[in-house]
Amino acid sequence: MDKNAGRGPLLLVVAAALVDRDGRVLVQQRPAGTAMAGLWEFPGGKVEAGETPEAALVRELAEELTLEVDPTAVIPLTFASLALPERHLLLLLYVCRDWIGEPAALAADALAWHYPGALRGLAMPPADLPFIAALETALAGQG
DSSP: OOTTTTOSOEEEEEEEEEBOTTSOEEEEEOOTTSTTTTOEEOSEEEOOTTOOHHHHHHHHHHHHHOOBOOGGGEEEEEEEEEEOSSSEEEEEEEEEOOOBSOOOOSSSSEEEEEOGGGGGGSOOOTTTTHHHHHHHHHTTTOO
16 A cells, blocks of 8 residues: 555646547647656646536636637546645546647647557656556547
């Protein structure tokens, strides 16, 4: 058993696998000066008090990428649970195939579209890594 399990507050975070018509997924590169700078991740962020995860994801996609997303367009896919030194991370991954606008890197150093299998070649945060296999399965046959 992890000695950090159950210690500290729960950090609830949402992320989106934005999937284009070719079956590619959008990832963003964490900016310099932030934790895990340079790593590639799925866009998203923290769920604020009083927010549903879906509302938080819609807000984060607007703030980070300038995208307009209907909350009904984000479909839960999987989650990751990770004990951190001061808190416990619960990261919820949603798939989204429908949005308005072109992604702009407002909170990232770069954006890139990759087929799910190609994500294995990117340096990603530990909590994001299990999502690759789930995306490969969910998007099989698309690219």
